[in-house]
Amino acid sequence: MIVSAYGFSDVLRSGVVLDPSRMAAQVVSGIGFLGAGAILARGEVIRGLTTAASVWAVAGVGLAVGGGLYTASIAATIIILIILAGIKPLEKRFIGSRxxxxxxxxxxxxxxxxxxxxxxxxxxxxxxxxxxxxxxxxxxxxxxxxxxxxxxxxxxxxxxxxxxxxxxxxxxxxxxxx
Structure with a gap:
């Protein structure tokens, strides 16, 4: 995101207009491709959904940090950690037993x-x-x-x-x- 916003300053001086959000769009699609690779089907069981979602969330946090949105990045990181570390044991305890x-x-x-x-x-x-x-x-x-x-x-x-x-x-x- 920093490269997208500041890496082409010499081109911007020559009068060319660039959209820094295009880099973020490409990161989103690239990480989506990697996440799809993390999702594996083994017979009737699909695995890797949490991993794919986590990779995508971390990419989003990285883009936010690169864009200077530090408060949003910290809040998103805390929410992600609560979900990954806090809800999984509850799911195993209550849903798995049923x-x-x-x-x-x-x-x-x-x-x-x-x-x-x-x-x-x-x-x-x-x-x-x-x-x-x-x-x-x-x-x-x-x-x-x-x-x-x-x-x-x-x-x-x-x-x-x-x-x-x-x-x-x-x-x-x-x-x-x-």
Missing amino acids: QRRELVVHTNRNALSLATLHDTLGAGTARVKQFVMQQKDDSDEIGITLSRVTPVQFEAICKRLRAVPGVREVKESGDESA
């Missing part, structure tokens, strides 16, 4: 293994956060903890698990119906 679902699967002995679960769920396997098997006398009880699943995804996972040979019952933990 998006976690637990299943109890009753199967015949050795009917469901981690490999079978992976083959059955495919891309949905990434949502499995815990796979616990408790053996009883007549059956195996398997606890599966899923994270960040919508009700539609949850029902699809239950349906796929019910289709596995040897699986007798699939229910949500705490649910008494099958």
Whole structure:
């Protein structure tokens, strides 16, 4: 921004009129391109949105500092830090716990293994956060903890698990119906 405002002073003396905001416009589009590169899609999960937004925010603060808007830059930095450092733990605590679902699967002995679960769920396997098997006398009880699943995804996972040979019952933990 400083280069844009003061770097072409010799050209300005010759009578040419320049718009210093053009440099800022190019920074915004360039940082947008870098932010798009930071957003990666891995299967059904999109990652990097916070990183892309942070890079763009830092570029905006840099432009403001270069333009001499120190008070606005400090205020923006404080707001950005509050959002990044303060809201993320709250999000993990309150939203993350609501998006976690637990299943109890009753199967015949050795009917469901981690490999079978992976083959059955495919891309949905990434949502499995815990796979616990408790053996009883007549059956195996398997606890599966899923994270960040919508009700539609949850029902699809239950349906796929019910289709596995040897699986007798699939229910949500705490649910008494099958």
